[in-house]
Amino acid sequence: EADIYQTPRYLVIGTGKKITLECSQTMGHDKMYWYQQDPGMELHLIHYSYGVNSTEKGDLSSESTVSRIRTEHFPLTLESARPSHTSQYLCASSGADKTGGFLYEQYFGPGTRLTVT
Amino acid sequence: AQTVTQSQPEMSVQEAETVTLSCTYDTSESDYYLFWYKQPPSRQMILVIRQEAYKQQNATENRFSVNFQKAAKSFSLKISDSQLGDAAMYFCAYRSDNYGQNFVFGPGTRLSVLP
Secondary structure (H helix, E strand, O other), X not given: OOOEEEEOOEEEEOOOXXXXXXXXXXXXXXXXXXXXXXXXXXEEXXXXXXXXXXXXXXXXXXOOEEOOOEOOEOOEEEOOOOHHHOEEEEEEEEEEOOOOOXXXXXXXXXXXXXXXX | OOEEEOOOOEEEEEOOOOEEEOOEEEOOOOOEEEEEEEEOOXXXXXXXXXXXXXXXXXXXXXOEEEEEEOOOOEEEEEEOOOOHHXXXXXXXXXXXXXXXXXXXXXXXXXXEEEO
C-alpha cells in the first residue's frame, strides 16, 4: 500500500517567518514532486526530483527551495514567508520503487494548506 | 511541449445519471499515459483511471470508463450512476513514456452531483 505523508496539514504563520513543509513517502519512489494549487484549483509544478541529490525547478517560478538527501524525504522550505505564498501545497511521488516495481501514475499526499498573514 | 485542455470548468449531474467530462491533449509522441484524477473538497487527490496509449481498449473501473480516441487526441471520462460522493474536481493528466518528462495536468473540471 502506497503511503505519502505531509506535515503540517494546516499552517498559519506571520510574514517573514521561515517554514518547512515536510513530505515523506514509504514506497521508495525515485521521483518526487511539489505542486502549488491556487484557489482556482489548477496545479502548478514548482519543484521536482528524480533521485537523491537531484532537484529541479518546475514550470512555476517559486521562492521556495527543496532538498532530497534521502529517497523518502522531500522537504520544501520558504526562507521568508509572504502573503503571496498563501496556497495549498501538494507533494507527490511516482516512478521506480524499492521493490523493483514501477508506478506510472503520481501518488499524492493529503496536502498542506498554508496561510501567511 | 505537451498540453492538456479541459474545456468544461464546471459540470453538474443528477444523482444516478451519467455524465461525461472532456479532455483533449496535444502531443507529438506515440507512447504515453493518460490519467483521470479526482480531488474531493478538502481531501486527497486520488487516481480514478489510467489509460496506456498503446492499448486500443478503453479502460474501465467500476462506474468509471474512458473514451480514448488517440487520433483525435481525446480522452473523456464517463461516470455512470453518479453518486453524491462523486462530487469533486476532476483533473485530466498526461505523462510521456519518456522517463525524463514530467506530468502535465489540465485545469480541472468541477463536478457537482445534485440529489
